[in-house]
Amino acid sequence: MRVFGVIGLLLALLIVGLLAKKQLSSVASPVLPPLPAATGSVPAGDARAQSQQIQRQIRQSLDAATQPRAMPDDN
Secondary structure, three states, X not given: OHHHHHHHHHHHHHHHHHHHHHHHHHOOOOOOOOOOOHXXXXXXXXXXXXXXXXXXHHHHHHHHHHOOOOOOOOO
């Protein structure tokens, strides 16, 4: 009887593993907004300025995402 219990446990683990793998592989990567063209704002060779610009854009995006949404009145 123990053999059937172990086999059943392994079979359940295999099924859960396959379902998890299928679920994780079907998750689409998040769509990022397109970055503005770097030709006019930052020279191509200036990595520090590009890094700071990207950090600023990410910070602005996070600030915008964390702002509370306006809730309609229930009147």
